[in-house]
Amino acid sequence: MSTIAARPHRISYRLLSDRRAFLIALIAATGVVMSLLSPYFLHTDNLLNMTQFGAVVGLLALGQTLVILGGGGGIDISVGSTLSLCGVVMGVAVRHNVNVWVAALMTLVLGLVLGATNGVLITVVKVPALITTLGTLYLFGSGAEVIAGDTQITGFDRAGFSFLGHGVIAGIPTQVLLVLIPVYVGTAWIIGRGTYGRRVYETGNNDHALRLAGGSPSLVRFSLYCVSGLLAALGAVVTNSWLLIARANAGADFTLDSITIAVLGGTSIFGGRGRVSGTFLAVMLIVVLNSGLQLAGVAQSYQTGILGAVLIVSVLLNQLVTRRSGQRP
Amino acid sequence: MTTTDAARVRAPLPAPASSRRRLAAWPLRESVVPILLAIEVLSFSLLSKQFLTLSNIDNVILNSVDLALIAAGLTLVIVLGGIDVSTGQALGVVAWCVGRLTLAGWPPLLVIVTAAGLGALMGTVNGIIISRLQVTAIIATLGTAGIWSTVLFALWGGSDLFAPPVTTYASIQRTFGLPTVAFFVLAAFAVLWFVSRYRAYGRHVYAIGNDAEGARLSGINVVRTGIISYAIVGLLVGLAAVVFMARVGVIQASSGGSLSLAAIAAVVVGGTSITGGRGSVVGTLWGVLFIAVLQNGVVLAGVPPLWNGVLVGAFIVIAVAVDVTTDRISAARRRGR
């Protein structure tokens, strides 16, 4: 068992206060309702198709979770723009006949650099994270537009690159099996068991205490923005392989979604509390919801509103429970 | 933030000389944006002959009035220590209603009052969730942003809504050679400035932003002040929607959405501290002007419009970085080190 996050004793409290239980119940309920609405819902190929959609937003939400977990007002609202810029740059590289896999690798490095830019501004110059990433949201987003012009960049379908976004292994979409799941499992492992993860939680809990215990909260936070940038770049690679075009606004809608998912997954906006598995469940909820809505003939856009409502209600519920149990939220 | 450490290090010994103090007290922060704006105007007027023409000034004004109205209200909320990322989405919903009511032939004044009321109502919802139910502002307004955008999507229902301006006062009417609407916006800023300076409510907003618990202990009704502030943002969003409709003439599924972050940017560039307690609507007016002139001037100077965001983003970061750094320097000066 993990010794990281604290666990209160009473079972009832745990069920209600652990966001993951809440999410599993919600996923199950949504699943039941959807399968009643549409007999097609429970077909395996539908279930698997649903997950394709979740891969990209799942990667961004993971980065967002980590940044928020690091505390100190940490937030990265530039993830969507980072994805856009990375995707476009990769497109330009491919257009100049760089091998598409090499281009993908370069893209990841670019994501790291963009994340590091955020990290330096936040931890060294000490501009609040919300402002820094608001600025880079514009900066990276417009950068993508400047580079792409008004066009969509195509030409990704070479060297087997489309396999990543369209292939299926053992019935599971490749980007889920080879990207999303390994990344989540790996991150959960490192954050849950690794020394780095421990430092992340400590930073989010009390950065002064960590510094006095010989750690470096600034370094931890800096690295978290790098990771967020890296994951956004990975999201760009997956997007390019899935859609086979790079657009300057590819990531525009993802920023709010990623924060919503992270918070919905149980990550405290003040940092120090939250789990990778919670975020994963929140991604699953969105995937199920989205697919169900599609099958029920309701436009995808309704998902945003439902998510917004779920977000507020879940936070309220959580507060109610923590207050009842006598602990401060 | 290392406030406690800073407090620890702060000298219990006699204070440094007062002349040094006065230097630190010079309103560096307040004058940065006006100075930058002056430089901006000067350089653009050298770069482009069209920049200082009347029609271009019209352009700048008409393109920024909706942003200005939202940012004015948002200043209060940010000074309060909160934030609202749902303003653009709320504007979309109100603007759609404005378009519909105009087409239905409602008298302009009634449409405007309805828009303001609807906006205020939506703001009040935010206010209740945040101040009464104690949900963190960014999460609450993220949630309502999602809800509003879906509401707009449902209202929109697949077909763009075209509508004429509610009244020509919101678009082409001019007074003293300038768009009339500019004077309305200036009036809104003046009212907010007056309220924040000469009404107890306004000072209470600042007090809460400095120290919410201390404000409560001083007998200030923190919950009510909070709800009123979000309602005011909503009201101004409603008015902004009228102007928006008049400017754009068409409502689509995602109309207004981009204004949410743009308004935050304008407030922050105007010198209001994102952590609350410090800033003013006057600063925000400078911030809005700065961004509007930048976006306009860049185009006239022959830079592709796509570069707009790059410059805006850079200026957000630079403005706040300068702010944070001068703050640290003056704090160090105060410590006499």
Added chain:
Amino acid sequence: MTTSGPAADYADRAGKGAGMDVARPLLEATSLSKSFGATAALRDVDLVVYPGERVAVVGENGAGKSTLMKILAGVIAPDEGQMSLSGAEYRPASPRDALDAGVSIVHQEPTFFAQLSVLENIFMGRELRTRTGHLRWTAMRAAGRSLFEKLRLPVNLLDRKMDSLSLGEQQLALIARALHQDARVLILDEPTSILTDPEVELLFTLVEKHIAGGGGLLYISHRMNEFDRVADRIVVLKDGRVVGTMPADQADERRLIQLMSGREALAYTRETHPAVVSPKPVLSIRGLRLAGVYEDIDLEVHGGEIVGLYGLMGSGRTEVALSVFGHLRPDAGQIVLNGHRTRLHSPADAIKHGVAYVPEDRKLLGLYPWMTVGANLSTVMVPKLTRRGFINRRAERRAVIEGYESLSIKSSSPDESIQNLSGGNQQKVLLARWLATRPQLLMLDEPTRGIDVGTKTGLHHHIRRAADEGMAILLISSELLELLGLSDRVYVLRNGRIAAELPGGLQSEEAVLRATMGVASA
């Protein structure tokens, strides 16, 4: 003199024959009780303040002073008991109620609106308005100006931002605010600890003016040499009860300390005198200076020795420790650890040199509130427990259990939330965190603040044992008896300078107090 209760006080005072009309007490509290969970913070406390009277309230940390003041100021409500102001029932539901009734408090670590001007701070929540609700700035400024002139405070402070003032100036501004609010009863909590000497004089003048106008004063302080200037009567609190009340002119320090501490003092007596001390110092500081905070600090700590560092709040004691720990960077001077002159850039550096520091403020600088007891305990060891990027859980578990046992931490499991532990056990976890690193130098900053007596004794025992095992210990404590009882030697800091170096043991008490207060030795 140890008679208590309003009637006795009244008789006492009437007997003293004060010239004033004392028919009716200004503030009267009877049988106040307040519990927090299982701990009784106040038990059946009576308190009276007459018009024109200055009452000093003394007591050790945790004696219930702050609870009492909070009840009087409307911050918290008592479980039992009544209060009255000038004969009328007084039952404040909020600090605002208390203010409106004329009871005003200035806390030791005051809160204020940092980005607003002094004038606005003075009027916040009680603004002068026109009938239509507009703020009357001109009238407020005039009122503020006349207030400051009356109090002889510099008028130019009024328009300065609170944030730009020195701590002392802030404190005076807040006292002015309290007095402005038509305070009939003014409560000052340790007001002088951050004031400079001229500022203290100014404060006493303010108090005299207030008293001359028929107001009452409740004054909490540890500085006994102030009492003859600011107190007519002294009330002693211990363990939530009033254990004595006496006229200030009859009080002497020894008696007060005796009342405050009771027999407890004996518990501190050293068992193993003299300590076995290493020949070479583990820590040696030469001429250390941090501008505006401390200067010319010379001190030595040997292995096996507990060295006390005593001083009032703001005397620079915490900052000296933080400098040795690499958290603050001194401007000049040397820090020599084990004979090697070192430059420490961060706590991580200091830890490598075998230095440990247990901070004063557990919540702010020590605990990870949302993590387990185990994770809180092992944090410093984490790098050592790491193999290929992952924590060796079995080794961590072992280390945690070891820490548990050596300090007898009461907790159901290391996987429990740190928040479920009592303050005393949390402090033990922090101590265990550092003892587990086997430091050569252990610096303890107020290790027993806010901790119940039983756990406190346990902690003293553990500290002593660590020293006996050869550790060098630098102990910072505001509780003089604890400090003297535990320490082999004591340095006294006053205004950032070492004022005296004295032997440990309770017999040094008077000398330490004299050095602290800057009184020439008798």
